Amino acid sequence: MLQVHQFPCLSDNYGFLIRDEATGTVASIDTPDAGAIARQLDDLGWPLHLILNTHWHPDHVGGNAQLKQRFDCEVVGPAGERDRIPGIDRVVDEGDVVDVGASRAQVLHTPGHTLGHVVYHFADQQRAFVGDTLFAMGCGRLFEGSAEQMWASLSRLRAWPDATRLYCAHEYTQANARFALSVDGENSALRARAREVDAQRARGEPTVPTTLALERATNPFLRADDAALQAALDMPDAPPASAFGELRRRKDAF
Numbered sequence: 001m002l003q004v005h006q007f008p009c010l011s012d013n014y015g016f017l018i019r020d021e022a023t024g025t026v027a028s029i030d031t032p033d034a035g036a037i038a039r040q041l042d043d044l045g046w047p048l049h050l051i052l053n054t055h056w057h058p059d060h061v062g063g064n065a066q067l068k069q070r071f072d073c074e075v076v077g078p079a080g081e082r083d084r085i086p087g088i089d090r091v092v093d094e095g096d097v098v099d100v101g102a103s104r105a106q107v108l109h110t111p112g113h114t115l116g117h118v119v120y121h122f123a124d125q126q127r128a129f130v131g132d133t134l135f136a137m138g139c140g141r142l143f144e145g146s147a148e149q150m151w152a153s154l155s156r157l158r159a160w161p162d163a164t165r166l167y168c169a170h171e172y173t174q175a176n177a178r179f180a181l182s183v184d185g186e187n188s189a190l191r192a193r194a195r196e197v198d199a200q201r202a203r204g205e206p207t208v209p210t211t212l213a214l215e216r217a218t219n220p221f222l223r224a225d226d227a228a229l230q231a232a233l234d235m236p237d238a239p240p241a242s243a244f245g246e247l248r249r250r251k252d253a254f
């Protein structure tokens with residue numbers, strides 16, 4: 001099993017250090033801030049064997065070079081973005097597996113936010129590190145991909161079991177809830193969750209990880225094929241990717 005050590009860094013990113021308990025193998029999911037990650041490792045007394053990058057954006061790979069220099073760790077990243085991942089040693093793509101000691105992740109290619117974005121799914125532990133593909137009640141902006149691509153990517157995540165814990169790379173949840181309420185305000189699960197999130201944040205608590213059950217019930221970007229939500233968008237019977245695209249456009253302008 002994995003131990004997951006999560007900590008806030010930069011303005012709204014999360015760092016995740018994962019340690020396979022059977023072997024002591026340690027990986028960092030992305031490298032938002034080398035200094036912060038190294039300090040956390042020192043405090044925990046953990047080495048660093050692997051970096052698992054989700055995509056090329058600087059708040060996800062910015063610490064690669066410095067951490068690799070200090071820890072001599074292996075950098076793993078998406079094949080489609082190999083030229084933009086500093087220090088990359090091994091590329092991964094759809095269907096590959098990555099072993100963190102005795103814990104195995106399946107790699108899914110989830111284009112949309114960027115074209116090469118990958119997520120790491122530890123299926124037998126019901127945990128996934130989803131980068132900027134999915135956020136609590138939100139999803140990544142479409143910087144490189146199309147609405148069709150992102151809808152297809154999110155639909156694959158949505159098929160995972162209810163209990164799957166989703167480790168998103170940013171704490172955007174309160175702002176996402178405000179937008180979600182603007183398009184899906186009749187959704188009682190969403191209203192209850194928005195109140196709970198406000199209370200969590202007021203106590204200084206993270207809202208990450210989230211679970212797939214919660215996201216299915218409250219995340220409008222996973223509900224683009226829901227009849228009530230499509231009616232609220234005034235897009236009855238729309239192809240889901242079109243409704244998804246409309247949601248993303250409204251969120252960008254929100």
Ligand code: ZN
Binds near residue numbers: 055057060113132
């Ligand atoms: Zn990003």
Ligand code: FE
Binds near residue numbers: 132169170
């Ligand atoms: Fe990011």
